[in-house]
Amino acid sequence: MKNDILNRDDLIHLVDTFYTKVQLNPRIGPIFTDVAKIDWSHHLPKMYDFWESILFGTATYKGNPMLIHFALNDKIALKAEEFNAWKLIFMETVDELFAGKNAETIKQKAQSIADLMDFKINAPKSKINIV
Numbered sequence: 001m002k003n004d005i006l007n008r009d010d011l012i013h014l015v016d017t018f019y020t021k022v023q024l025n026p027r028i029g030p031i032f033t034d035v036a037k038i039d040w041s042h043h044l045p046k047m048y049d050f051w052e053s054i055l056f057g058t059a060t061y062k063g064n065p066m067l068i069h070f071a072l073n074d075k076i077a078l079k080a081e082e083f084n085a086w087k088l089i090f091m092e093t094v095d096e097l098f099a100g101k102n103a104e105t106i107k108q109k110a111q112s113i114a115d116l117m118d119f120k121i122n123a124p125k126s127k128i129n130i131v
């Protein structure tokens with residue numbers, strides 16, 4: 001019987017497992033390791049803060065993920081294939097480690113943030129300005 005995600009330690013376990021898999025993924029791993037040349041000791045704690053803020057409302061995360069991914073997209077195109085790989089690994093990791101209400105919530109949040117990011121990066125620019 002799996003436990004639900006109950007605290008920051010659970011999120012640390014989730015995030016660490018997720019990025020271990022991400023690094024091994026041929027589609028998106030190199031974006032982290034070769035393009036962004038991630039400093040993991042800096043990135044991982046940010047991600048603990050991010051998910052803690054999303055799931056438990058702690059407001060420990062300060063930053064603007066949308067701007068960061070816009071800048072990343074200027075270096076390497078983030079298309080549906082990249083977002084799909086990201087989402088698949090995230091959902092799989094949650095299901096592998098946890099079960100319960102918070103596990104369901106974090107998957108829904110990840111799905112909607114990823115879809116919004118994909119939309120903001122890839123939606124055709126409207127020719128009409130509404131306001």
Ligand code: HEM
Pocket residue numbers: 028031032036038043046047050062063064065068069072078079082083086109110113114117
């Ligand atoms: C195509 C899928 C994605 C790729 C390849 C990707 C890649 C990256 C990379 C390389 C960075 C580090 C950028 C840097 O420090 O220069 C980053 C940061 C981050 N990503 Fe993503 N990402 C993806 C999707 C997502 C999604 C869907 C979310 C949220 C649900 C997310 C949340 C974040 C956050 C919170 C940061 C840290 C921002 C900060 O430093 O304040 N990413 N991502």
